[in-house]
Amino acid sequence: MGQYILRRLIALIPVLLGVSIVVFTLIRMIPGDPVITMLGERARAEDVARVREELGFNRPIVVQYVEWMGRVVRGDLGTSIINRTEVMVELRSRLAATLELVIVGLIIGVLVGVSVGILSALRRNTWIDFAATVGALLGVSMPIYWLALIAIYALAVNRQIFPPSARIDAQLDVTRHTGFMLIDTLLMGSPKHFFNAVWHLVLPATVLSTTVMPILARLTRASMLEVMRQDYVRTAEAKGLRRRTVVIGHALKNALLPIVTVIGLQLGGLLGGALLTETIFSWPGMGLWTYRAILSRDYPIVQGAVLVSATIYVVVNLLVDISYAYLDPRIRYQGS
Numbered sequence: 001m002g003q004y005i006l007r008r009l010i011a012l013i014p015v016l017l018g019v020s021i022v023v024f025t026l027i028r029m030i031p032g033d034p035v036i037t038m039l040g041e042r043a044r045a046e047d048v049a050r051v052r053e054e055l056g057f058n059r060p061i062v063v064q065y066v067e068w069m070g071r072v073v074r075g076d077l078g079t080s081i082i083n084r085t086e087v088m089v090e091l092r093s094r095l096a097a098t099l100e101l102v103i104v105g106l107i108i109g110v111l112v113g114v115s116v117g118i119l120s121a122l123r124r125n126t127w128i129d130f131a132a133t134v135g136a137l138l139g140v141s142m143p144i145y146w147l148a149l150i151a152i153y154a155l156a157v158n159r160q161i162f163p164p165s166a167r168i169d170a171q172l173d174v175t176r177h178t179g180f181m182l183i184d185t186l187l188m189g190s191p192k193h194f195f196n197a198v199w200h201l202v203l204p205a206t207v208l209s210t211t212v213m214p215i216l217a218r219l220t221r222a223s224m225l226e227v228m229r230q231d232y233v234r235t236a237e238a239k240g241l242r243r244r245t246v247v248i249g250h251a252l253k254n255a256l257l258p259i260v261t262v263i264g265l266q267l268g269g270l271l272g273g274a275l276l277t278e279t280i281f282s283w284p285g286m287g288l289w290t291y292r293a294i295l296s297r298d299y300p301i302v303q304g305a306v307l308v309s310a311t312i313y314v315v316v317n318l319l320v321d322i323s324y325a326y327l328d329p330r331i332r333y334q335g336s
Helices: 002-027 034-039 045-055 061-073 087-122 127-141 144-158 181-188 191-209 213-228 231-238 243-281 286-295 299-327
Strands: none
Touching: 002 061, 002 299, 034 045, 087 127, 087 181, 087 191, 087 213, 087 243, 087 286, 087 299, 127 213, 144 191, 144 243, 181 191, 191 243, 213 243, 231 243, 243 286, 243 299, 286 299
16 A cells, blocks of 8 residues: 555656646736736836846746746745735635635535435435436536526525625634634634634535535435445345445445545536636635736746645545545555
C-alpha cells in the first residue's frame, strides 16, 4: 500500500505540471491587457510600457512561466496585479469559504442522493421509484445558475426564509481562526452566531448539492439493484436476517464502490459549480474571487486558484482510490 501511494503521489507531479502549463497559456489568450485594465484606457504609452516591464510581461512567455513555477515551488503564488496583495494570503481565507460550501453541499448531496437511490431500489417500479427517476432527470437537466436564481427569488426575496447572500449577518462579529465560519462560530461558543452561519449556508449549499444529488441517486439505485440479485444477499434473507441488516450490512456495503468513485469524480463538478453558485449568492470564496480576477485579467489570481483547485481534485481522487481496499477487501495494491 505504501509503495502504491508513493507512486501515485509521484504521478501527480506531471498532472499538476500540465495543468499549470495549460492555465498559464490559456489565461494569456483571453482578449484584453491587464496593464490597460489596471491603468485605464487613457493611460500613456510610456506608463503602460513601464508597468509591463515591472510585471515582466515584456519577457518571453517561457521565461515568465519558469519564473512563476520557481515561485510556486517555494510556496509563492505571486502578487495580484490589480490590488497588489499576495495571492497566497488572500487564497487561504477564500479557500476556507469555498471548501465549507463544497463540503456541506457534498454532504447534502450524498445523504439525499444515496438515500433516495436506496429507497428507489427497494421500491422498484412503484410511484416512489417513478418520482425519484423524474426528480433525478429534472435535477440533471436544470442549470445550476438557473436553479440558484429561482431559489433566491422564491426563498430569499419572495418568502424571505433564507438570506440571499453573505456567510453571516453583517452586524455579527466573528473572530476568524480557521476561516471556516461554522468552526469559528463554534469556537466562540455562541449558538446565535453558529445558527446564523448555518442559515446563510443552507440555501447555496443545497443548490450546489443538486449537481451530484441526481447522479448519486440513479447510480445508487442501479448498484443496489445489481447487488440485491446476488446469491449472498438472497442467502442472508433466507437466514431470516432483518431487512435493515440485509440492506445496510450486506447490500449497501458492496454497492458503495462505484458510488465512492463517482463522489470523488464529482468533486470537480462541485468546485466548478461553486464558481457560479458563489457568484450568484455573493459568497466570498474562490469561485467569486476567480470570476472577478478573470474579468480584470488578474493573471496571478487565476493561475493560483486553478492550480490549487486542481491539486485538491487529484488528491481527493487519490484518497478515493486508496479507500477501495477498505470497501472491498478483494482489492490489493501490491504489484499494481
